[in-house]
Amino acid sequence: MNKAYLDAFAAIEQDKNQFLLVAVYGGEIAGCLQLSFIPGLSRLGMWRGQVESVRVATAFRGRGLGEEMLKWAIATCADKGCGLVQLHTDVARKEAIRFYEKLGFKPSHAGMKLVL
């Protein structure tokens, strides 16, 4: 395995505000996502949860696994006391936007990126 992945995994593991969810079905890795807890001063020192890198393996799609994973992330953020959960999703992926809207997310913000 490329060492860059091992370094990244170590960085995630060492940071107590970073979590990886790995969904396993019948011994196979079916999906994963990353959840970050971000402290902040805005909104009376509100913590926010942020979801990144949502992936569902092709063979496991269409079974509600993504929904289950996101519901886990939302519940985990609520347990932690976060005031909101946020994520970025590609504007071209209309079906992904609808998926997140069904879970209660609003596309209220522009997700802006600058590649370095």
Add this chain to the structure above:
Amino acid sequence: MNKAYLDAFAAIEQDKNQFLLVAVYGGEIAGCLQLSFIPGLSRLGMWRGQVESVRVATAFRGRGLGEEMLKWAIATCADKGCGLVQLHTDVARKEAIRFYEKLGFKPSHAGMKLVL
């Protein structure tokens, strides 16, 4: 001061991946922003920088301070080895979107939020 702010400040200070920039002009606090470094497995273990809570005091607006603060954030992300810088900005704030576009950001993603 509300204890929630002190707790939030302590949480930011204790997390080595969180930074607060405070811009001071002539002894007065003129602006601030928060920069978070987020490790991840996507894109070959790429780190991303995230900018939140950009504020410029009314008396200091229109002097390029916001641009200077963002340029500091971008340069700091590049020094850290981040592959991208990302942020959320309200879709209704067209002038803010143009401000970030001038700095090189693209509104390629939907910034979705779920209030808990």
